[in-house]
Amino acid sequence: MHKLNLIPEEFFNERRKKRQRFFYAFLAFLTAILLLLVFTRIYGEMSELHEELQEVDMQLNFYRSAVDPGHDLERLYSDLQERRRITNNLITRRSTWSSYIQKITNSLPDKILLLSINIGDGGNGVIRGTSPDNLSVAYMIENLRRIDGIGGVKLGFIQLETEKDLFTFEIYFQVQGNDALEN
Numbered sequence: 001m002h003k004l005n006l007i008p009e010e011f012f013n014e015r016r017k018k019r020q021r022f023f024y025a026f027l028a029f030l031t032a033i034l035l036l037l038v039f040t041r042i043y044g045e046m047s048e049l050h051e052e053l054q055e056v057d058m059q060l061n062f063y064r065s066a067v068d069p070g071h072d073l074e075r076l077y078s079d080l081q082e083r084r085r086i087t088n089n090l091i092t093r094r095s096t097w098s099s100y101i102q103k104i105t106n107s108l109p110d111k112i113l114l115l116s117i118n119i120g121d122g123g124n125g126v127i128r129g130t131s132p133d134n135l136s137v138a139y140m141i142e143n144l145r146r147i148d149g150i151g152g153v154k155l156g157f158i159q160l161e162t163e164k165d166l167f168t169f170e171i172y173f174q175v176q177g178n179d180a181l182e183n
Helices: 009-067 073-106 134-145
Strands: 113-119 124-131 150-161 166-175
Touching: 073 113, 073 150, 124 134, 134 150, 134 166
Parallel strands: none
Antiparallel strands: 113 124, 124 166, 150 166
């Protein structure tokens, strides 16, 4: 019996055992979930490594077949150099275009909303946007003329959309002195 002799001691022992069993079951469940997460992550990384290993194996087989007698190693080397030159030009062009686009977006007046910036292969570009007034478009044209490497800035058209009370415009420009374009 308990100290007060009202509740039997067995009742407290059973309650304590039930709590311990519940606690152990909860720990087992939590451990199972953590193990499942760990094994899932390990399996995912192993599958990624397996795919990379297959890709490297394919490249290795390509170069092994190229080294076999009867193949021209100089031709293979020149082909590899040409591929490297093409990828370097693509990377340079991409970074050059992004730098010009960044300069254009930094020179925008507050009231202008850009819809698109298109730059073609020849360096010709078009900016489309909207503005609540003509003055913001004029400021934008002046800001574009001040950017190094951009020239030939001219207004294509500006048109008032009466239902929206906004001016829609197009501005044409030319990217000048771009080394990435000359291949």
